[in-house]
Amino acid sequence: xxxxxxxxxxxxxxxxxxxxxxxxxxxxxxxxxxxxxxxxxxxxxxxxxxxxxxxxxxxxxxxxxxxxxxxxxxxxxxxxxxxxxxxxxxxxxxxxxxxxxxxxxxxxxxxxxxxxxxxxxxxxxxxxxxxxxxxxxxxxxxxxxxxxxxxxxxxxxxxxxxxxxxxxxxxxxxxxxxxxxxxxxxxxxxxxxxxxxxxxxxxxxxxxxxxxxxxxxxxxxxxxxxxxxxxxxxxxxxxxxxxxxxxxxxxxxxxxxxxxxxxxxxxxxxxxxxxxxxxxxxxxxxxxxxxxxxxxxxxxxxxxxxxxxxxxxxxxxxxxxxxxxxxxxxxxxxxxxxxxxxxxxxxxxxxxxxxxxxxxxxxxxxxxxxxxxxxxxxxxxxxxxxxxxxxxxxxxxxxxxxxxxxxxxxxxxxxxxxxxxxxxxxxxxxxxxxxxxxxxxxxxxxxxxxxxxxxxxxxxxxxxxxxxxxxxxxxxxxxxxxxxxxxxxx
Amino acid sequence: xxxxxxxxxxxxxxxxxxxxxxxxxxxxxxxxxxxxxxxxxxxxxxxxxxxxxxxxxxxxxxxxxxxxxxxxxxxxxxxxxxxxxxxxxxxxxxxxxxxxxxxxxxx
Numbered sequence: 001x002x003x004x005x006x007x008x009x010x011x012x013x014x015x016x017x018x019x020x021x022x023x024x025x026x027x028x029x030x031x032x033x034x035x036x037x038x039x040x041x042x043x044x045x046x047x048x049x050x051x052x053x054x055x056x057x058x059x060x061x062x063x064x065x066x067x068x069x070x071x072x073x074x075x076x077x078x079x080x081x082x083x084x085x086x087x088x089x090x091x092x093x094x095x096x097x098x099x100x101x102x103x104x105x106x107x108x109x110x111x112x113x114x115x116x117x118x119x120x121x122x123x124x125x126x127x128x129x130x131x132x133x134x135x136x137x138x139x140x141x142x143x144x145x146x147x148x149x150x151x152x153x154x155x156x157x158x159x160x161x162x163x164x165x166x167x168x169x170x171x172x173x174x175x176x177x178x179x180x181x182x183x184x185x186x187x188x189x190x191x192x193x194x195x196x197x198x199x200x201x202x203x204x205x206x207x208x209x210x211x212x213x214x215x216x217x218x219x220x221x222x223x224x225x226x227x228x229x230x231x232x233x234x235x236x237x238x239x240x241x242x243x244x245x246x247x248x249x250x251x252x253x254x255x256x257x258x259x260x261x262x263x264x265x266x267x268x269x270x271x272x273x274x275x276x277x278x279x280x281x282x283x284x285x286x287x288x289x290x291x292x293x294x295x296x297x298x299x300x301x302x303x304x305x306x307x308x309x310x311x312x313x314x315x316x317x318x319x320x321x322x323x324x325x326x327x328x329x330x331x332x333x334x335x336x337x338x339x340x341x342x343x344x345x346x347x348x349x350x351x352x353x354x355x356x357x358x359x360x361x362x363x364x365x366x367x368x369x370x371x372x373x374x375x376x377x378x379x380x381x382x383x384x385x386x387x388x389x390x391x392x393x394x395x396x397x398x399x400x401x402x403x404x405x406x407x408x409x410x411x412x413x414x415x416x417x418x419x420x421x422x423x424x425x426x427x428x429x430x431x432x433x434x435x436x437x438x439x440x441x442x443x444x445x446x447x448x449x450x451x452x453x454x455x456x457x458x459x460x461x462x463x464x465x466x467x468x469x470x471x472x473x474x475x476x477x478x479x480x481x482x483x484x485x486x487x488x489x490x
Numbered sequence: 491x492x493x494x495x496x497x498x499x500x501x502x503x504x505x506x507x508x509x510x511x512x513x514x515x516x517x518x519x520x521x522x523x524x525x526x527x528x529x530x531x532x533x534x535x536x537x538x539x540x541x542x543x544x545x546x547x548x549x550x551x552x553x554x555x556x557x558x559x560x561x562x563x564x565x566x567x568x569x570x571x572x573x574x575x576x577x578x579x580x581x582x583x584x585x586x587x588x589x590x591x592x593x594x595x596x597x
Contacts, residue, residue, distance in 0.1 A: 177533070192494070296593040401531075417531075418532060419533075421532055424502075474507030475505065475530040476504075476506075476507055476530055476556070479505075479507035479530060480507050480508075480529075480555065480556070
């Protein structure tokens with residue numbers, strides 16, 4: 001059924017409001033009622049009642065059901081968002097997370113009564129360490145950016161413990177925006193390192209910047225142009241020669257599971273996005289989880305508490321004097337840890353290797369089918385994502401943004417646009433391993449159709465999207481004059 | 491010296507939605523970031539062409555960032571800088587020289 005069968009419920013819940021309409025009725029109390037207002041100091045009382053919507057229960061149900069039908073997600077459509085790994089979230093993960101021993105466990109349950117959850121966390125940390133070639137893993141960070149923050153703070157604590165004053169962190173110009181943001185927030189000066197046209201680190205430029213004041217180099221592998229960094233071992237060795245630590249942004253881990261390991265490439269720290277690589281919900285279905293792994297020399301600095309195993313008993317170790325401290329309420333987003341654990345156990349080592357093989361194969365299939373129609377940012381073969389450019393279409397007045405909008409009409413979510421920043425009119429496609437050849441073909445057919453339209457019928461592209469609940473939004477005006485709350489019409 | 495971004499830069503950035511500038515009296519250093527320009531596409535550093543002191547900041551940009559797009563070489567100016575070394579002028583390109591540079595780079 002089309003989503004537009006109930007436009008009545010397109011309105012905001014406030015606009016559905018009718019004075020006096022209620023979603024509940026309670027029996028008269030049979031005990032004396034004491035007015036709560038009389039017990040609360042006048043300064044804390046509202047002068048007038050809150051303007052809450054007055055709607056029936058059925059209105060509420062229809063309103064939110066309709067909103068859910070307008071949702072676009074991996075459960076309904078292909079979602080080729082580059083660098084974000086929007087892959088299928090297997091339902092068995094949800095079953096496992098709802099087992100009462102996990103789903104109904106109170107976060108303040110003492111360790112002796114939460115052995116199952118602690119055992120799972122201990123094992124998951126061990127599995128992530130094995131997958132990444134790291135020595136120890138903290139599961140606490142709530143997302144990739146917080147994993148980065150934890151990693152950079154540990155690097156800072158490590159240098160401080162050695163009595164070294166290092167003030168700069170190097171970041172490639174192709175980096176995810178979170179890398180320089182994290183670094184600046186941790187108190188470091190961010191220095192940009194140049195990339196070659198194919199998105200690789202310009203090693204000479206890196207060498208120029210390395211020195212006794214550099215604390216770390218942060219880099220995404222494979223890089224954001226979807227290519228494996230061919231000189232990565234040389235890069236980590238050069239950094240270490242200058243006493244700098246090397247951080248791997250794990251956003252693109254989906255490309256290398258079981259193929260290579262950050263620890264073996266010389267990295268000292270890396271984070272994992274469980275909501276990307278390890279199939280926990282990504283986006284509105286979150287929250288996320290961004291565990292961080294370190295080599296042994298950084299282990300004393302891990303966030304507290306660390307899950308420990310003593311014989312068959314699991315516990316929480318808070319006595320870690322060098323720790324950077326606590327990062328998250330309770331023990332992290334434990335429900336996500338259960339899902340990631342379930343995924344790793346379901347797939348097994350060979351299965352995870354097949355994930356990366358197929359993710360890389362799918363991206364190369366898309367790149368090959370589209371390379372005659374769009375410019376390719378860096379010559380392939382690529383890893384798990386490919387970066388195209390709408391440079392050619394721009395000559396006909398069609399930008400990457402226009403291509404993205406037109407794709408919505410053709411039934412696909414848009415790839416990442418205008419990232420990485422070093423590619424003009426970038427369109428970054430990450431199909432993931434979970435899509436069939438039929439879906440990839442349908443997506444490529446749509447992209448090819450748009451490339452043809454750019455040459456023959458630009459108006460249909462510029463009018464897009466026409467099939468979505470809202471048409472093309474005025475992004476500039478939305479950013480300049482944000483309308484952040486509903487107000488009743490005067 | 492009046493400082494802003496080029497017509498090419500504003501065209502590449504797309505609609506500018508926010509400009510963050512230093513205060514009057516701040517020092518800027520040649521080739522280093524002095525502020526930030528945010529467009530619907532990306533957030534980018536603004537680089538100083540010369541070293542010197544900020545003596546004036548365009549007050550209009552806070553409420554009307556779109557004038558950077560409309561008139562980058564006129565009303566969309568960002569700072570007036572008193573250069574520490576007036577000789578730094580000589581190292582800069584004119585807008586015409588810059589366009590020639592871009593044309594060479596475009597193939």
